[in-house]
Amino acid sequence: MMRLGLTTIAAAIAFMPMGALAQPAGETPLSYGVRPFYLIDKLPDGELKEKLAACSMQAPKRSTFSIGHRGAPLQFPEHTVESNLAAARQGAGILECDVAFTKDKELVCRHAQNDLHTTTNIVVSDLADKCTTPFTPASDGAKATAECRTSDLTLAEFQTLIPKMDASDTSATTAEAFLGGVPAYRTTAYADGAHLLTHKESIELFRSLGAKFTPELKDPAVEMPFDGFTMDDYAQKLVDEYKEAGVPASDVFPQSFNLDVIKYWIESEPEFGQQAVYLVEPGDGWDGADPSTWEHSPADIAALGVKYLAPSFNMLLDLDADGNIVASDYAKAAKDAGLNLITWSLERSGPLANGGGWYFNSITDAIDNDADYYVVLDALAQDVGVVGVFSDWPATVTYYANCAGL
Numbered sequence: 303m304m305r306l307g308l309t310t311i312a313a314a315i316a317f318m319p320m321g322a323l324a325q326p327a328g329e330t331p332l333s334y335g336v337r338p339f340y341l342i343d344k345l346p347d348g349e350l351k352e353k354l355a356a357c358s359m360q361a362p363k364r365s366t367f368s369i370g371h372r373g374a375p376l377q378f379p380e381h382t383v384e385s386n387l388a389a390a391r392q393g394a395g396i397l398e399c400d401v402a403f404t405k406d407k408e409l410v411c412r413h414a415q416n417d418l419h420t421t422t423n424i425v426v427s428d429l430a431d432k433c434t435t436p437f438t439p440a441s442d443g444a445k446a447t448a449e450c451r452t453s454d455l456t457l458a459e460f461q462t463l464i465p466k467m468d469a470s471d472t473s474a475t476t477a478e479a480f481l482g483g484v485p486a487y488r489t490t491a492y493a494d495g496a497h498l499l500t501h502k503e504s505i506e507l508f509r510s511l512g513a514k515f516t517p518e519l520k521d522p523a524v525e526m527p528f529d530g531f532t533m534d535d536y537a538q539k540l541v542d543e544y545k546e547a548g549v550p551a552s553d554v555f556p557q558s559f560n561l562d563v564i565k566y567w568i569e570s571e572p573e574f575g576q577q578a579v580y581l582v583e584p585g586d587g588w589d590g591a592d593p594s595t596w597e598h599s600p601a602d603i604a605a606l607g608v609k610y611l612a613p614s615f616n617m618l619l620d621l622d623a624d625g626n627i628v629a630s631d632y633a634k635a636a637k638d639a640g641l642n643l644i645t646w647s648l649e650r651s652g653p654l655a656n657g658g659g660w661y662f663n664s665i666t667d668a669i670d671n672d673a674d675y676y677v678v679l680d681a682l683a684q685d686v687g688v689v690g691v692f693s694d695w696p697a698t699v700t701y702y703a704n705c706a707g708l
Contacts, residue, residue, distance in 0.1 A: 330511050332362035332393050338701035344673035350680055357705035366395035366514060367683075367703040371647045371692035372413060373397070377489050379465040380421065381411040382496040383507060390511040393700030396555065396690065397513045399504040401540055402520050407531050408457040409501035409539060413468070416523040418450035420470045422463040422498070425450065425477040429459055434523075437477045445472035446480050453524050457500070465496045487652040501540070505547045515549065516579065518557040534570075537563050541571045555579050555644075557612065561598070568607045579610040579644060584617055590630035590664060591620070600636040611636055612644040615678065616664040618686045627665050627681040637687060645682060646692035648675060648699060676702065683708065 339358065345351035373385025374392060386397050399411040416434070418424045425437040425448050433450035440446040448470075452460060467490055471483035484490055499507065501517065508515055519540055526533050537558075544554050551573035558564055559581045568575035580603060589595045603611060613632070620630040629637075636643055651658045654674050657666040668674070679702050682688045693699045702708075 330364075330390050332364065332391060332700075334362055334392065334697045334701050337695060338698055341673050341676050341698065344671055345676060346673075350676065354676065354702070354705055357701070360704055362393045362700060363704050364390075364393050364395045364512065365700055365703040365708060367690050367708040368392070368394045368696045368699040369396040369516060369644070369690050369692045370394035370398060370513075370696050371650070371694050372400065374695055375468065375488075376649055376695040378492050379467055379496040380413060381499060382465050383499060383503075384492065384496045386499075386504070386507060386511070388492075389696045390508075390513055392695070392697035393704070394693075394696035395513060396516050397504075397508045397511070398516045398518065398557075398692070399499065399501055399508075400518045400520050401501050402452045403522070403528075403531070403536065403539075404452050404455055404457045404460050406456045407529070407539075409543065410452055410457070410460055411499040411501060411504050412452055412520070414520055414523070415453060416449050416451040417468070418452060418454075418463065419448040419480075421468045422450075422465050423481065424463055425480055427463065429455060429462070430477065432459070437480055439475040439477075439480075440473050441475070446470070446474045447472075448480065451523055453522070453528065461498065461500075463498060465493075465498050466490075467493055485652060502543055502547070505543060505549060509547070509549065514553045514555065515544070516555040516557055518581070519560070519563055521558075521560055533560075533563065534566055537566050538570070541567065541574050544574070551577070555610065557581055559583075561606075564608060565606060575607070576609060578608065579612045580608050581612045581646075582617070583614045588617070590617060590632040593631075593635070596632065600632070600639040600641055604639040604641055609642055610644060611641040612646060614661060615645040615648070615682060615691075616661055618643065618645055618688070619665050619678065619681055621665055621668055625668055627668050627677060627685075629681070629685040629687075630664065633686045643686060643688045644690040644692070645686075645688050648679060648691055648693040649695040650693075 342354045370389030372380035374388035378385035378388050400413045401409050402412040402415040432454045435449035437448040467484045469483040474480035555577045557579040564578045564580045567578045587595050618633040619627055622628045651661050654669050654672050658669045662669045691699045
C-alpha cells in the first residue's frame with residue numbers, strides 16, 4: 303500500500319468540498335451533517351428539544367468541548383487520516399491519537415498495542431506470520447482467534463497495512479472472513495482507501511486542521527522494559543515528539559489510565575503535566591455513591607497535582623428518586639476537589655433502545671431511544687459541568703456545544 307506522506311496529507315486537507323456551511327478561506331469547512339437533527343427530532347417535546355431546535359440555523363464552529371474519539375469511528379476506520387478529517391469537519395476542537403509503539407520503538411496511532419488483527423488487514427497480508435498469535439479458524443465450537451501487535455512489526459512494516467473498521471468475525475473459518483463482523487449500526491461505506499497514522503504524522507495533520515491534541519499513552523501488551531525501552535522512555539518520547547514539532551504544551555492534553563505515567567509527566571515535564579488527563583473507569587463493585595469503592599478519591603488525585611480527570615460517563619451520572627439523570631456523588635466530589643472533568647465516549651454504544659449497555663449502566667432505566675444521547679449530554683454539561691466530551695461522532699457534541707455556548 304502506498305504511504306500517504308505529509309505533503310500528500312496537506313494536499314488532501316486543502317481539497318475539501320465547499321457547501322452552504324463553508325468557513326472562511328484557510329479554515330476547515332465545517333458541517334453538522336444530518337445526525338444531530340435526527341436526534342433532536344426524536345426528543346420528546348419539552349425544554350431541551352426547544353432549546354436545541356432553536357439553534358437549527360446556527361453556523362458550525364469548532365469547539366474544544368467536542369473531542370474526536372479516535373477521529374470519527376462511528377463510520378470511518380479509527381485512527382486514520384480520513385477518520386480525523388471527518389472529526390475536524392464536524393467541529394471537533396481536540397483530536398486524539400492513542401499511542402502504541404512498534405518493534406523498532408516508533409510511535410503510532412492505535413487504540414491498543416494488540417488490536418491490529420481487528421483494525422487492519424494484517425491476517426490476510428504478507429505479515430500474518432509475524433503476529434504474536436496468527437489467525438486460527440473457528441472449529442468444533444471454539445471461536446476464531448488472532449492477536450497481532452504493533453510491537454510485532456517495524457514501523458516500515460506497520461505502514462504497509464490497510465486499515466479497516468474495528469471488528470472481527472469470531473465464527474470465521476478463513477482469515478478473509480475474520481475481517482468482517484462490523485456491527486450493523488456502523489458502516490464500511492467510508493473504509494476504502496483509508497490511511498494509517500504515525501504519532502508524528504498525527505501531530506502535523508491535527509495542527510493543519512486547527513485542532514488541539516490529546517494523545518493517550520496506551521499501556522503495552524508486552525512486558526516492559528521492551529528491549530531496553532522503559533515506561534519512562536515511552537512517556538518521554540510522546541512528549542518529545544510535540545517538542546520537536548514546535549507544538550506549545552498548552553495545546554496538548556496527554557492522557558493515560560496509568561497514574562505512574564501521569565505523575566511522570568507532572569514531575570518530569572511540568573508544562574505538559576499541568577494538562578495531563580488521568581483516565582479512570584469503574585472497577586468491580588464500584589458504586590458512585592460509596593467512596594469506599596473508589597480506587598482513588600478525587601481529592602487524593604488532585605493532591606498529586608492532577609488537574610484533569612476523565613472518568614467514563616457512567617461514573618459521572620446517576621438517577622434521582624424521580625428517575626431523572628443527575629450528577630453522581632463521585633462527580634460532585636471531583637468538582638469539589640477542583641478537578642476539570644472530561645468524559646468518554648458518546649456515540650459508541652449504537653442504538654439505545656435496549657438501555658445503551660456498559661456506558662449507560664448507571665442510568666439504564668432512563669434510556670430507551672437514541673435521542674437520549676442528547677439527554678445524557680445535557681446532564682453532563684449542565685449538571686456535572688464537564689469541560690469536554692469524547693465522541694465517536696463529534697458532530698453530535700459540536701452542535702450541542704455551539705448551541706450552549708461551550
